Amino acid sequence: MKQNFTVRQGALDGVEVFLSVAHHRSFRRAAVELGVSPSAISQAIRVLETRIGAALFMRTTRSVGLTEAGERFFSRAKPAFEELVAASEVARGLGQRPAGLLRLSVPRSVVPILLDSLIASFCQAYPEVEVEIAANEKLIDLAAEGFDAGIRMGQFIAPDMVAVRLTPPFRFVTVGSPDYLARRGRPKRPEDLGQHACLRMRRSNGALALWSFNDNDRAIEVAVSGPLIANDFPSMLGAAIEGMGLAQVPEPIAAAPMKAGKLIQVLESFAPMAPGMFLYYPSRRNIMPKLRAFIDHVKARSNANNKAQVRTTAKRSKPRKRS
Known part of the structure; x- marks a missing residue:
């Protein structure tokens, strides 16, 4: 199929010219307002009338008036065109200043x-x-x-x-409440997590996130299990504070609970780094x-x-x- 590289004439072509002529009741004054020749105004009106299929103006040597079709077109086109102009001004304002x-x-x-x-x-x-x-x-x-x-x-x-970048790189820390660690003990290595209740994250794609660790500069991932699956870190953190199990979360969001003694970090030497926010x-x-x-x-x-x-x-x- 052959492509057409010309833009077809739209419904708004000639409308501004029409409104100017209708306002001034003069082709010559409309030409002065729009900065074009009177012949260009006449040509634009002829094209518009042809496209619409009705005469919009009654013209004599002494005056210019609107036909019934022109009156109806004017009553609908004027407020619509003014709204378009206002919309353009709003868009232009947003493009020129923070708003x-x-x-x-x-x-x-x-x-x-x-x-x-x-x-x-x-x-x-x-x-x-x-x-x-x-x-x-x-x-x-x-x-x-x-x-x-x-x-x-x-x-x-x-x-x-x-x-x-919003933050420096930070660690992902594994934390548990003092009560949980007193009951279940502290894991010494990532493989010990098989004996622990671990709070898991479900990604937006539906997959359960693995826990990541750094073992002597070697990245490892561990599939864990536990009583809770959440889809955000605050929910996991709150469950860990309540003693439901261990959670692996970004260090910045765990900093305050750890400082307050509500959470204790485990597997410190295995904490992996994240690029940051x-x-x-x-x-x-x-x-x-x-x-x-x-x-x-x-x-x-x-x-x-x-x-x-x-x-x-x-x-x-x-x-x-x-x-």
Whole structure:
């Protein structure tokens, strides 16, 4: 089948010209308003009338009036065209400054430890942007689902995505409550997990996640079993705190319960490293200002946090003066 490389005339062709002539009741004044010649105006109206199949104007040497068809067309076309112009202005505004709805898909566990302060500071800096957070573990097609960007661990981000680092790499830790460990003992090696109740994660593709470990720089995976299957880390963490079994979770979300003594880490020397959390989005081209502002805000916060960590480390390592 032969392809047609020309764009067919659309229903809106000539409408702006028609509305200008109808408003001024003059082809010449419409030409001045639109910055074209009167003959171009006449030609556009003739094409529009041919396409519609009805005369829209009554023309004499002294005046221009609307036919009944022209009156009806004008009454419907004018508000519709004004709405299109307004829609264009709204879209143009969103393309020129950070404004509108910014939709982010994020894991539920990320919200309290990573996003709370970040989103608060971003909303203060950009009051014309509304932020919507869809908290779930499912890996989705951002464009198809209408999201501007997502946040995930680096190993789960497709290679064709653009990724911006949010956190340094972190460990996956295996933890259990003091009560559970008192009852069941501490595993010494990953293979000991066959004798333990392990809380498991079901991935968005339906598969049960294996537990990963690092044994002398050799990556190993262990299939575990236990009383609970969850689809997010907070649920697993809560069950571990209640003594239901061991859980393997990102260290940042387990840090507070471990510090409070609610959880104890086991198999420390086998803890594997994860790449960290990243903001990701589909393309570097045609980024809306609202997303560009969020990316820049993330980078600025990350740089500020890194500098603060460097200052803290330098202060700790500075030798004390002897009295």
